[in-house]
Amino acid sequence: MRKFLTVVAFMVITVALFSGYSNYGIPQIEPAPPPVEEKLDLGSMTMDQFVALGGRLFEGKGTCTLCHNSLGRAPMLDQIGANAQERLDDPRYEGAAKDVEGYLIESLVEPSAFVVAGFGKAGSNDTESPMPSTSGGGIALSEPELAAVIAFLQDNGGLEITVEIPTDIGSETEEPDAAGSGEPRPAMTSFQELSDEFACEACHTIGEEAGDLGPNLSTIGASRDRDYIRRALLAPNADLAEGFDPDMMPADLGEQLYAGELELMVDYLSKLK
Amino acid sequence: MKSVSKFGLCGLFAILFLAMMLVLPGTDQFGSQVAAQEAASGDVAPAVTYEPAPKLTADDYPKVAGVNGRLAVWVCAQLHLWFAAFVLAVPIFVFIIEAIGIRTRDKRYDDMAYEFIKVSITAYSLTAILGGLLLFSLILFYPHVFTYLSTIFSGSMLYYALLFFAESAALYLYYYGWHWLQGGLRKWVHLTIGLMLNAIGTGLMLLANAWLTFMMSPAGVDPAGVFSGDEWAAIHNFLWNPINIHRFVANIAYGGSIVGAYAAFKFLTATSHQEKAHYDWMGYNANFIAICALLPLPFAGYYLAAEIYAYSQQMGITLMGGIFAWLFIIQAVLIGTLFLSANYYLWCGMGRSTGAKRYTGYMKYIAIVLVGAFLVWFTPHTLVLTNAELKALGGPHHSILGPLGIMPAKNTAVNVMIIFTFLSFLFYRRANKVATVSWEKTGNIIQVALFSAAIVNILFLGIYHGYYTNTVYKVAASIPQVLTTFFVIIISLILDSFIYRGSREIGPLRWGKIPERAQYALFLLAVSFTWLMGLMGYIRSGIRQHWHVVDIMRDASPDAFTPTLGYAANVVSVATIIFFVLVIFVFWIAQVSSSKTLPAGYWKE
Numbered sequence: 001m002r003k004f005l006t007v008v009a010f011m012v013i014t015v016a017l018f019s020g021y022s023n024y025g026i027p028q029i030e031p032a033p034p035p036v037e038e039k040l041d042l043g044s045m046t047m048d049q050f051v052a053l054g055g056r057l058f059e060g061k062g063t064c065t066l067c068h069n070s071l072g073r074a075p076m077l078d079q080i081g082a083n084a085q086e087r088l089d090d091p092r093y094e095g096a097a098k099d100v101e102g103y104l105i106e107s108l109v110e111p112s113a114f115v116v117a118g119f120g121k122a123g124s125n126d127t128e129s130p131m132p133s134t135s136g137g138g139i140a141l142s143e144p145e146l147a148a149v150i151a152f153l154q155d156n157g158g159l160e161i162t163v164e165i166p167t168d169i170g171s172e173t174e175e176p177d178a179a180g181s182g183e184p185r186p187a188m189t190s191f192q193e194l195s196d197e198f199a200c201e202a203c204h205t206i207g208e209e210a211g212d213l214g215p216n217l218s219t220i221g222a223s224r225d226r227d228y229i230r231r232a233l234l235a236p237n238a239d240l241a242e243g244f245d246p247d248m249m250p251a252d253l254g255e256q257l258y259a260g261e262l263e264l265m266v267d268y269l270s271k272l273k
Numbered sequence: 274m275k276s277v278s279k280f281g282l283c284g285l286f287a288i289l290f291l292a293m294m295l296v297l298p299g300t301d302q303f304g305s306q307v308a309a310q311e312a313a314s315g316d317v318a319p320a321v322t323y324e325p326a327p328k329l330t331a332d333d334y335p336k337v338a339g340v341n342g343r344l345a346v347w348v349c350a351q352l353h354l355w356f357a358a359f360v361l362a363v364p365i366f367v368f369i370i371e372a373i374g375i376r377t378r379d380k381r382y383d384d385m386a387y388e389f390i391k392v393s394i395t396a397y398s399l400t401a402i403l404g405g406l407l408l409f410s411l412i413l414f415y416p417h418v419f420t421y422l423s424t425i426f427s428g429s430m431l432y433y434a435l436l437f438f439a440e441s442a443a444l445y446l447y448y449y450g451w452h453w454l455q456g457g458l459r460k461w462v463h464l465t466i467g468l469m470l471n472a473i474g475t476g477l478m479l480l481a482n483a484w485l486t487f488m489m490s491p492a493g494v495d496p497a498g499v500f501s502g503d504e505w506a507a508i509h510n511f512l513w514n515p516i517n518i519h520r521f522v523a524n525i526a527y528g529g530s531i532v533g534a535y536a537a538f539k540f541l542t543a544t545s546h547q548e549k550a551h552y553d554w555m556g557y558n559a560n561f562i563a564i565c566a567l568l569p570l571p572f573a574g575y576y577l578a579a580e581i582y583a584y585s586q587q588m589g590i591t592l593m594g595g596i597f598a599w600l601f602i603i604q605a606v607l608i609g610t611l612f613l614s615a616n617y618y619l620w621c622g623m624g625r626s627t628g629a630k631r632y633t634g635y636m637k638y639i640a641i642v643l644v645g646a647f648l649v650w651f652t653p654h655t656l657v658l659t660n661a662e663l664k665a666l667g668g669p670h671h672s673i674l675g676p677l678g679i680m681p682a683k684n685t686a687v688n689v690m691i692i693f694t695f696l697s698f699l700f701y702r703r704a705n706k707v708a709t710v711s712w713e714k715t716g717n718i719i720q721v722a723l724f725s726a727a728i729v730n731i732l733f734l735g736i737y738h739g740y741y742t743n744t745v746y747k748v749a750a751s752i753p754q755v756l757t758t759f760f761v762i763i764i765s766l767i768l769d770s771f772i773y774r775g776s777r778e779i780g781p782l783r784w785g786k787i788p789e790r791a792q793y794a795l796f797l798l799a800v801s802f803t804w805l806m807g808l809m810g811y812i813r814s815g816i817r818q819h820w821h822v823v824d825i826m827r828d829a830s831p832d833a834f835t836p837t838l839g840y841a842a843n844v845v846s847v848a849t850i851i852f853f854v855l856v857i858f859v860f861w862i863a864q865v866s867s868s869k870t871l872p873a874g875y876w877k878e
Contacts, residue, residue: 003541010793011853014800015846022603022842031596031835034819034828066590073586122583130586136496137824138587 035061042144043167047151048230049259050165054152055234057145060255062134064149070237070246074131075116078238080104081157087114092126101162104150109135156231156238187258191268194261198253206272213248215241222273230266233257323424326498326826327417334830335414342414343832344844347814349410351807351848352855353403355527357481358520358806360400361474362528363393364447366562368467375460385555387451391866392535394448395859401437415830418821425493425500425507426484433480436473443470475521482516483508488822489813490584498825515580519573522566527802529563534799535860537792540785550785556795557622557784563798564615564698568762571608571687572755581816588823592816593680600812600838602653605683607805609647612690614797616643619697621791626705628779635700642693649686652677681739684751688731688758695762696724699769706776716772720765727761730754803852807845815841 045053058064067074075083084100087093095113097103106113111131120126134141134149141149144166154161188194195201203214220229231238236249254262327333334342367386374382411419423430447466454463491498493506500507536556543549582589591597620636623629676682710716731754738750817823819833827833836844 004538007538007541007793007796008857010796011800012850014797015804015849018603018607018801018804019842019846021606023839026599026602026838028837028839029596029599030837031818033834063587066587073590132585132587132824138818138820 032060042165045165045259047161047165048263050148051151051155051161052230052234052254052257052259052262053145054148054150055156055230055254055262056257056259057141057149058152058254059234059252061145062139062141062149064134065235065251067131069251074119077153078156078235080153081159084157084159087116090114092117099162100159101150101154104153105146108141108146108149109133152234155227156235188261189264191265194257194265198250198256203248213244215244217269218272220272221270224270226266226270229269230262233262233265323500323502326421326494326822329417329827329829331829331831333417335416337413340414341832342410342830345410346407346414347844348848348851349403349407351810351845352852353400353407354810355803355806355852356396356400356403356855357478358524358527359531360393360397361478362524362526363389363396363532364444364467364470364474365525366528367393368464368471370558371464371467375464381554385558388555389532390448390451392532392859392863394444395862396856397441397444399855399859415821418826421498421822421826422484422487425487426504428504429480429483429508433477436477436480440470440473440477443473478520478524479513479517480508482520483510483513485813486510486512486516488820489581489588489817491822491825494825496824498822511584512577512580515577519570519577522570522573523806526563526566526570527806529559529561529566530795530799530802531856533559533563533795534856535559535863537795538860540792541789546785553625553785553787556618556792560615560618560795560798563802564619564694567611567615568691568695571691575684575751575755585823588816591818592812596835597812597815599653600808602651603808603838603842604805605647605650607801607808608687609643609650610801611798611805612694613640613643613647614794614801616640616694616697618791618794618798619701621787621794623701623704624788625783625786626779628706629701629704632700632704636697639693639697643690646686646690646693649677650683650690652682676740679739681735681750684754685731685735685739688735688754689728691758692724692727692731692761695765699765702769703773705779705782706773707779708772708776710772710774713772716768720768720772723761723765723768727757730757800849800853803849804845807848808841811836811841811845 042050064077068077070076081100084103088097088100088103093114095103095106095110097106097113103114110133111129112127115124115126115129117126119129121128121130132139135146147163147166151161151163153159154163188197195206200206200217205216205218224232228239234254236251236253237246240246257265336342367390370382370386370389374380374386443466447463447470450463450466454460454466487493487507487510490511491507492510493501493503493508495501533556536552536559540549540552540556543552578589578592581592593601616639620633623633708716734750734754734757742750815835818835819828820826821828
C-alpha cells in the first residue's frame with residue numbers, strides 16, 4: 001500500500017508541476033474574444049475616422065498583419081500606392097480591375113486574381129495566393145468594411161482616397177475591446193488616460209516621462225503631420241524613425257483603440273511642438 | 274467481471290446505435306435535409322439537396338443542470354481519446370510481439386503479449402463507455418453541431434457503429450481465444466485475428482479522425498456549408514492524412530508508455546525475484562516501444578503543422594506564431610521530460626549487464642547534450658514583459674538568447690536530441706556484447722564518423738539556413754535535417770548489426786537488477802505523455818477559434834472564446850488525474866482477474 005501511495009503521490013505531483021508551470025511559469029495571454037456586432041454610425045463618420053476604422057480592421061478582424069508584416073510572408077502594403085499601377089501594367093495581370101481602387105478590391109475579394117511574384121502558394125508558380133478572400137469565410141468583411149480597409153490602404157500608401165463612406169448601412173461588425181470581456185469598454189477621454197492604459201511612456205519620451213526605446217515625441221508635432229502620426233499609431237512599422245528597430249511598438253494598438261481615441265491621440269501629439 | 278464487461282459493452286453499443294439512428298438524416302427528427310423535387314421521369318432517382326450550415330445564436334445551446342457544456346464535452350472527448358489511443362495501440366504491438374514469439378519460439382514473448390492485451394481488455398470497455406458519454410454530451414450540449422455533422426457523415430457514422438461490433442468480436446476472440454488457439458495452424462489463425470483486430474481498430478480511428486479534421490479543414494461543402502453529397506470528399510479532407518499519421522505514431526508511443534507504467538507498478542510491488550525479472554523485462558520492452566515511436570513523432574508533428582500551414586496560412590500562424598505560441602514552450606518542457614525520462618530509464622537499465630561499464634562514462638555527456646537541446650527548445654522568442662522588464666531587456670527579444678527562440682534552432686535541437694537518444698539505445702544494445710568480427714575497430718570509426726558528420730550537417734543546416742537565408746529556406750532546411758537523422762539511425766543500426774553479428778555475450782542479462790527509481794522514469798513517461806496529449810488536443814481544437822467548422826459554422830455559444838493556457842492546463846490536469854484513477858482501476862481489475870481465493874469450509878466438499 002505504501003508503494004501504491006508513493007506512486008500516486010509522484011504522479012499527482014508531476015501533474016501539479018506541469019499545471020503550475022503552465023499557470024505561473026508562462027504569461028497568461030487572454031485571447032481576444034470572438035467578434036461581436038457593434039453599432040457604428042457610419043453616416044456621421046468623417047473620412048479620418050473611416051480610415052481609422054479601416055486601420056483597425058486591417059490590424060484586427062481582417063487579420064491582414066498576420067502576413068503583411070516585416071517577416072516577408074506577404075507583400076508589404078505601405079508602398080501600395082506606387083506598386084498597384086505597376087501590377088495593373090504587369091503582363092501577367094489578367095484580372096478585371098481598371099484602376100487602383102478596383103485592383104485593391106479585387107485583391108481583397110479574389111486574392112488569386114494576381115499574385116505578386118514570389119508570394120504564391122508553394123508549387124503554384126505564383127498563380128494561387130495563400131491569402132483567403134476577405135469577403136467570405138472566417139474573415140467575412142462586409143462591403144462597408146472592405147471600403148474602410150481600402151480607404152486605409154490608400155491613405156497608408158500615399159494615394160488619394162477614392163472610396164466613399166457608405167451611408168445606407170447603420171451597423172457594422174467590429175472587434176470588441178481588448179479587455180476580452182466581450183462588453184465594450186468605456187471610451188477614454190484624455191491622452192494621459194490613453195498613455196497610462198497603453199504604456200506609451202514606457203518607451204517614448206512625452207513630457208516628463210522619459211522612455212528611450214522609442215523616438216522622443218516631445219516635439220513630434222513640429223516635424224510630422226497628422227497623417228504621419230495616425231499611420232505611426234496604426235502601422236508602427238510603416239515608417240520607422242532612424243535608429244529604431246521594427247516590431248518594438250505593439251502592432252495591434254490601432255485594433256485596441258476606438259476611432260475617437262485614435263483621433264484624440266493624433267490631436268494631442270500633433271500639438272506637441 | 275468478464276461477463277459484466279461484455280454485457281455492458283453490448284448494451285452500450287445498442288444505445289450508441291440507437292442514438293445515431295435518432296440523429297441520422299432521413300428520420301423524422303432530422304429537419305435540415307430537404308428532399309428535392311422528384312425528377313419528372315420515373316426512372317431517375319430523386320435528388321437530395323442539403324441546407325447550409327445553421328447560423329446559431331446563444332439560445333441554440335441548451336443549458337442542462339448548470340453544467341458547462343464545453344467543459345463536459347472537452348473532458349469526455351479527452352478521456353475517450355486517451356483510452357482509445359491506448360486500446361488501439363496495444364493490439365498493434367501485441368500483434369508484433371506475438372509474431373516475434375512465433376518466429377523465435379520463445380514463450381516469454383507470447384506470455385508478455387497476453388499480459389498486454391489483458392490490460393487493454395478492461396480499458397476497451399471504458400473506451401466505449403467514455404465514447405458513449407462523449408456522444409451524449411455532444412447531443413445534449415451541441416445538438417445543432419452534431420446534427421450538421423451527422424448530415425454529412427451519416428454513412429461513416431453507421432459504418433463506425435458496425436465496425437465497433439466487429440472490433441469487439443475480434444478483440445474478444447483474440448483475447449479469450451489466446452490459450453485455445455495455440456500451436457501450429459491455430460497460432461497462425463490467432464495471429465490473423467490479431468491482424469484483423471488492428472485493421473478494424475485503425476479503420477475506426479480513421480473514421481473518427483475524418484469527423485474532427487472536417488471541422489478544421491472542411492471539404493465536400495460549399496462556402497455556406499451546403500453538403501455536396503460526396504461523403505468521401507468530406508472524409509478525405511486536407512488534414513485527414515496528416516492527423517492519421519500523427520495519431521497512429523503517437524498512439525503507439527502512448528500505449529507503450531502506459532503499459533510501461535503498468536510494468537513499473539508490478540515491478541515495485543513484486544514479491545519474488547522471478548516476478549521482478551518478468552516485469553523488468555516487460556517494462557524494458559514497453560519503454561523500447563515508446564521510444565521507437567517517440568523518435569519519429571516530432572517529424573509527424575512537424576508534417577502536421579506544415580500541412581495546417583499549407584491549408585490555411587492564418588490557421589498556421591495562429592498555431593505557431595499567435596496566441597498559442599507559448600503553448601509550444603510548455604510542449605518543450607514535456608518533450609524534454611519524455612526524452613530525459615526515456616534515456617534515464619535506459620541508463621539505469623544498463624546495470625543489468627556487467628559489460629555496460631564500458632559505456633557508462635559517456636552517459637553524462639549525453640545527458641549534457643540532451644539538457645542543452647532541451648533548453649534551446651525551451652527558449653521563447655518574443656517575451657511578454659512588463660514595461661520595466663522591457664526597458665531592462667532593451668526589447669521584446671533577448672539579444673543573445675532571442676535567436677534560439679526561432680524554429681531553425683528548435684528543429685536543430687530536436688534532431689540532436691533524437692540522435693543522442695538513439696546513441697543511448699545503441700550503447701544499451703552493445704552493453705552486454707563483445708564483437709568478434711575482425712573489422713570491429715574500423716566499424717566503430719565509421720560509426721563515429723557517421724554520427725559526427727550527421728551532427729555537423731544538422732548544425733550547419735540549422736545555423737546557416739536558419740540565420741543567413743530567407744524564411745523559405747529556414748523552413749525548408751528542416752527536411753534535410755530530418756533526413757540526416759533518419760539516415761544516421763538506419764545506417765548505424767545496419768552497421769551495428771553487422772559488427773555484432775556472431776558476437777559473444779558477456780554474461781546473462783540480469784533482469785530485475787534495476788534500481789526502483791528507474792521505475793519512476795516509466796511513470797514520468799506515462800504521465801508526461803498523457804498530459805502532453807491533452808495539451809495538444811487543446812491546441813488542435815483551439816486553432817478553430819470561434820468556429821465549430823472553420824469558416825462554415827460559427828460557434829455562437831457563450832463559451833466560444835479561446836481559454837487561456839493556464840485554464841486549459843488546469844482542465845488537462847484534472848482530466849489526467851481522472852484518467853489515471855481509471856487506469857489504476859484497469860490495472861487493479863487485471864490483477865484481480867488472475868487472483869483466486871480459496872474459502873476454506875465455504876463450499877460443500
